Amino acid sequence: MHYLSTRGDATPRAFCDILLEGLAPDGGLYLPERYPQIDAAELARLRAVHASQGYAALAFEILSLYIADIPAADLRAICEKTYTADVFGTPEMVPLKPLEPGLFLLGLSNGPTLAFKDMAMQLLGHLFEYELARRGEQLNILGATSGDTGSAAEYAMRGKQGIRVFMTSPHGRMSPFQQAQMFSLQDENIHNIAIEGVFDDCQDIVKAVSNDLAFKARYKIGTVNSINWARLLAQVVYYFAGYFQATSDRVQATSGPSPQPSPQRGEGEKRVSFTVPSGNFGNVCAGHVARMMGLPIAHLVVATNENDVLDEFFRTGIYRVRAAADTLETSSPSMDISKASNFERFVFDLLGRDAAATRALFAEQLPRQGFFDLSRDTRFPGAAARYGFQSGRSTHADRLATIRDLHQRCAVTIDTHTADGVKVAREHREGGVPMIVLETALPIKFADTITEALGHPPERPAKFAGIEDLPKRVTVLSADVAQVKALIAAQTKI
Numbered sequence: 001m002h003y004l005s006t007r008g009d010a011t012p013r014a015f016c017d018i019l020l021e022g023l024a025p026d027g028g029l030y031l032p033e034r035y036p037q038i039d040a041a042e043l044a045r046l047r048a049v050h051a052s053q054g055y056a057a058l059a060f061e062i063l064s065l066y067i068a069d070i071p072a073a074d075l076r077a078i079c080e081k082t083y084t085a086d087v088f089g090t091p092e093m094v095p096l097k098p099l100e101p102g103l104f105l106l107g108l109s110n111g112p113t114l115a116f117k118d119m120a121m122q123l124l125g126h127l128f129e130y131e132l133a134r135r136g137e138q139l140n141i142l143g144a145t146s147g148d149t150g151s152a153a154e155y156a157m158r159g160k161q162g163i164r165v166f167m168t169s170p171h172g173r174m175s176p177f178q179q180a181q182m183f184s185l186q187d188e189n190i191h192n193i194a195i196e197g198v199f200d201d202c203q204d205i206v207k208a209v210s211n212d213l214a215f216k217a218r219y220k221i222g223t224v225n226s227i228n229w230a231r232l233l234a235q236v237v238y239y240f241a242g243y244f245q246a247t248s249d250r251v252q253a254t255s256g257p258s259p260q261p262s263p264q265r266g267e268g269e270k271r272v273s274f275t276v277p278s279g280n281f282g283n284v285c286a287g288h289v290a291r292m293m294g295l296p297i298a299h300l301v302v303a304t305n306e307n308d309v310l311d312e313f314f315r316t317g318i319y320r321v322r323a324a325a326d327t328l329e330t331s332s333p334s335m336d337i338s339k340a341s342n343f344e345r346f347v348f349d350l351l352g353r354d355a356a357a358t359r360a361l362f363a364e365q366l367p368r369q370g371f372f373d374l375s376r377d378t379r380f381p382g383a384a385a386r387y388g389f390q391s392g393r394s395t396h397a398d399r400l401a402t403i404r405d406l407h408q409r410c411a412v413t414i415d416t417h418t419a420d421g422v423k424v425a426r427e428h429r430e431g432g433v434p435m436i437v438l439e440t441a442l443p444i445k446f447a448d449t450i451t452e453a454l455g456h457p458p459e460r461p462a463k464f465a466g467i468e469d470l471p472k473r474v475t476v477l478s479a480d481v482a483q484v485k486a487l488i489a490a491q492t493k494i
C-alpha cells in the first residue's frame, strides 16, 4: 500500500514514510492510493475476530490493510500494547450504550484524557517510539493547544523513548481541570510552555518555528496534529467496532422500530448510521474511509455547533472558511473551528480523486476568495447520497436542553460536544437503521456548562480526584519565538 497527496504528488511513499510527516511537500494531505475492500465474507470474519479476540485484534486487522512496512508480529504487539482495558477503562475499549430505542452512544472517551483523541493518539505514541527506535532518530514534538489535543498528545508521548513534547498553551486560559491534566505530568520528556497571550499567539509561534527550516531540521521538530494519516486510520477501527456492537443479535432485538421484520439478514445487509460532532472533519473523515472500505453505513451525519462551516457545505455546496475573528467561542469549544483541516481529503474523493481540481480549490480559490462553490459542479449534487453525508447544527440552547433531557429520561450525563451530536442525530433518525452517536468527551471536562444545564457539576472519575492540587510543571514565557527556541535547544542533546 502506497500513499499519495490530494494535490497530485504521487511519489510512492509507504506508511512509515508519512507517519512522522505533516502535510505532503505540495501542501496536500496524504491518502492511500486505494481503499482496501471488505466484502460480506470478510466483514463476517472481522466480526468474529472482534467478538473472540477483542478490540486490539480488530485494530490489527484493519491497520495491517494499510501498513505494509511494519512486520505483522510487531504491528500486532503495538496494537495489543495500545488498546488495553487498563488504559481505556473497559474490556470493550469503546462500549456501546443504548439511549433510547435505536439510538446509541459509542463511548470513545474513557482513555487517559477523557476525550476521543486518546483513541488515535495512544496508538501514535507507540508507533512513533517504534519507528524512531528503528531509525535511531529522535523527535521533538512542538504543538499549540487550547485543551484536548495537547493533553491527549502528552499522555500518549509521556515516557516514550526518543520523543520530547513541547506544548504551548495560552497562560491562564484553559479550564483548571485541563491545566491540571497537563501540568501535573512529571515526566522528564514533557515540557509545558504557558505563553503570555492567546491561542493564536501559540499557533503563530509553532508556525514560526516550523518555518525556520534550519532549526526544524537541526532539532527534529515534528507535530501530531489532526491531519496525520495514522491518527485518522486509528479512528477507522472504532466505526467497525461500533457497527459490530449495534448489529449483534443481542442488540438488534432492542434497536426499536424495524420497517419489516427480517430476522435472517445476512452480513453486510445490516446498516447503521453514525452522527459525529465535528470541527476539523478528522473524526468523521475516518467514518468516510470506513464507508469507502465497504462498511455498511447508511449515513454519516456531520454535527456542528454555531461554527457551521461544514453544515453549510453539505446543505449548499458552498465551503466558506471563516476568519479567526469570526469564529465564535461556544460551549463546545473543541468544535470552534474556522477551517476544517481534514476536509480536503473528502473533497478529493468527491471530485473522483481529481488532484488538479482539488489543488485549484484549496491552493488557489480558497486563499484568493475565502470560499469555493461546488453547487453547480456536476459531481456535487447527489454527493450526499453517494457518500452518505448529511448534516445539522446545534446551539448553546440545544446543548443545554439535550443534556437536561438525557439526564432526566435516561440518567446519562453527556458532554457538550456529544450533546451537539445527539441533538442532530435525532433529526436524522430512520426506522430500522440504528443511529450511533460518537461520544467525543466526558462531561467533567466541560463542568461549567453541565452545571448550567443541570444545576450541579458532573461526576468526576475517581482517578481525577483532587488533580487540581497536584504540583504543576510548567514554564511561563512571553509570546516570543526566540525564547521558545532557546528552551527547545536547551532540552535537546545533539
Ligand SMILES: *Cc1c(COP(=O)(O)O)cnc(C)c1O
Pocket: 115, 116, 117, 148, 149, 226, 277, 278, 279, 280, 281, 282, 283, 284, 334, 335, 417, 440, 441
Ligand atoms: C477534537 C474534538 C472534536 C472535533 O473532532 P474533529 O476530528 O476535529 O472533527 C469534537 N469533540 C471533542 C470533545 C474534541 O476534542
